[in-house]
Amino acid sequence: MLKAVLTYSKKIPVAGQQFSSQSYHLSLESEISEGLSAGQIQQKIHDTFELVKNSVEQELQSGRGQREQSAPAAENKAGEERKEFSPGKATNKQLKYLTDLARERNITLNALTDQVKELYHVDSIYGLSKGDASKLVESLKREQRKAA
Numbered sequence: 001m002l003k004a005v006l007t008y009s010k011k012i013p014v015a016g017q018q019f020s021s022q023s024y025h026l027s028l029e030s031e032i033s034e035g036l037s038a039g040q041i042q043q044k045i046h047d048t049f050e051l052v053k054n055s056v057e058q059e060l061q062s063g064r065g066q067r068e069q070s071a072p073a074a075e076n077k078a079g080e081e082r083k084e085f086s087p088g089k090a091t092n093k094q095l096k097y098l099t100d101l102a103r104e105r106n107i108t109l110n111a112l113t114d115q116v117k118e119l120y121h122v123d124s125i126y127g128l129s130k131g132d133a134s135k136l137v138e139s140l141k142r143e144q145r146k147a148a
Contacts, residue, residue, distance in 0.1 A: 001031045001033065001034060002031065002033075002034055002041070003029060003030070003031055003032070004029070004030050004031075004032055004044075004045055004048065005027060005028070005029050005030075006027065006028050006030065006048050006049045007025070007026070007027040007028075007052070008025070008026055008049070008052045008053045008056050009024065009025040010021060010022050010023070010024050010056060010057075010060070011024075011025075012024070012060070012089075024056055024059070024060060024133065025055050025056075025069065026052050026055060027052075028048060028052050028099075029052070030044075030048050030099075030103075030109070031103060032044055032045070044108075047108070047109065047110055048107075048109055051109050051110070051113065051124065053124075054124070055124050055126045058123050058124065058126075058127075059126065061123040062087065068129050088129045088130060089128075089129065089130065090125070090126075090128040090129060090130050090132070090133035091130065091133075094128075094130065094133040094134070094137065095125055095126065095128075095133065097137055098112070098125055098133060098136060098137060098140070099112070099125070100113075101140040101144065102140065103136065103142065104144065105143065105144060105147075107138065113125065115136075116128065116136070119132075119136070120132045120136075
């Protein structure tokens with residue numbers, strides 16, 4: 001197996017603050033079968049990067065990726081700022097498990113995204129709630145057991 005790590009970053013100026021910006025970043029690690037042709041590998045990398053890029057852009061357009069300016073930043077014990085995540089969103093662990101299950105079943109990221117759009121009416125796996133992510137995991141596991 002080949003491994004590809006695809007990353008997309010974007011800096012956005014902070015309104016009303018000169019020389020200040022917020023950075024948004026997403027990395028996705030994906031395995032690629034060695035049996036693919038160079039063109040197929042290039043297409044898989046392109047499709048996966050587009051998914052990563054579109055996910056960041058969708059988060060920014062929806063406003064979910066930006067913290068309210070008036071809300072004070074939460075701090076950890078060391079006094080450092082930490083990001084606040086919506087308690088209803090799927091966790092990174094759930095999303096990784098979903099992509100791992102999909103890969104085991106030879107489901108492409110585009111096919112998984114299409115399934116998520118159809119079943120849960122969100123633009124990508126990053127729009128899933130914790131509950132919907134759990135339902136999708138269970139569905140993929142059931143299908144995996146049936147195939148075995």
